[in-house]
Amino acid sequence: GEDVEQSLFLSVREGDSSVINCTYTDSSSTYLYWYKQEPGAGLQLLTYIFSNMDMKQDQRLTVLLNKKDKHLSLRIADTQTGDSAIYFCAESIQAGTALIFGKGTTLSVSS
Amino acid sequence: NAGVTQTPKFRILKIGQSMTLQCTQDMNHNYMYWYRQDPGMGLKLIYYSVGAGITDKGEVPNGYNVSRSTTEDFPLRLELAAPSQTSVYFCASSSLGGTYEQYFGPGTRLTVT
Numbered sequence: 001g002e003d004v005e006q007s008l009f010l011s012v013r014e015g016d017s018s019v020i021n022c023t024y025t026d027s028s029s030t031y032l033y034w035y036k037q038e039p040g041a042g043l044q045l046l047t048y049i050f051s052n053m054d055m056k057q058d059q060r061l062t063v064l065l066n067k068k069d070k071h072l073s074l075r076i077a078d079t080q081t082g083d084s085a086i087y088f089c090a091e092s093i094q095a096g097t098a099l100i101f102g103k104g105t106t107l108s109v110s111s
Numbered sequence: 112n113a114g115v116t117q118t119p120k121f122r123i124l125k126i127g128q129s130m131t132l133q134c135t136q137d138m139n140h141n142y143m144y145w146y147r148q149d150p151g152m153g154l155k156l157i158y159y160s161v162g163a164g165i166t167d168k169g170e171v172p173n174g175y176n177v178s179r180s181t182t183e184d185f186p187l188r189l190e191l192a193a194p195s196q197t198s199v200y201f202c203a204s205s206s207l208g209g210t211y212e213q214y215f216g217p218g219t220r221l222t223v224t
Binding site for chain 1: 115144146151152153154156159169170201203210211212213214215216217218
């Protein structure tokens with residue numbers, strides 16, 4: 001079956017690193033994504049990783065994929081108050097099908 | 112490019128009323144989707160379309176209808192609104208190739224009382 005699990009909350013101090021974790025169950029997932037949702041707004045694509053990669057870095061963001069354990073993580077370096085939002089992990093099996101979303105992790109950054 | 116636009120931003124409906132949520136994309140994407148987001152939950156797929164004239168049900172289609180007469184537009188129709196349809200509705204689109212990522216509109220917040 002298809003299911004994506006995330007922890008619900010993470011609280012960090014400004015300047016620290018944040019690590020948001022996600023597990024998924026469908027081994028046929030082709031792409032895995034991280035979306036950010038700010039209050040009252042839509043979802044913004046942050047980054048994605050193809051299933052044959054194990055790491056992707058994009059400025060302050062690092063995505064790690066452990067395909068054997070079906071575990072995905074998003075690390076945000078030097079976390080800022082503007083990073084406070086809900087972060088959704090999502091998987092895609094093929095083009096034209098729905099993304100399967102986790103319930104989201106609320107990141108709270110204190111100064 | 113405006114990307115994906117949705118109207119209205121907010122709406123309050125009485126039980127039994129009907130309405131249409133509008134969605135338009137200007138990226139010439141083949142695929143379009145409607146999701147609903149309930150508090151503390153991820154997004155659930157209502158309907159999707161792989162091209163003009165073609166639509167299909169998602170995970171939670173009951174109480175909704177869609178049409179896709181053009182590539183750009185994908186309206187979602189609610190007939191006989193019920194309190195269980197109180198939610199935030201997101202429209203998204205994606206292209207045929209590439210990395211399958213979906214681009215989301217800003218959402219419509221609907222309350223049924």
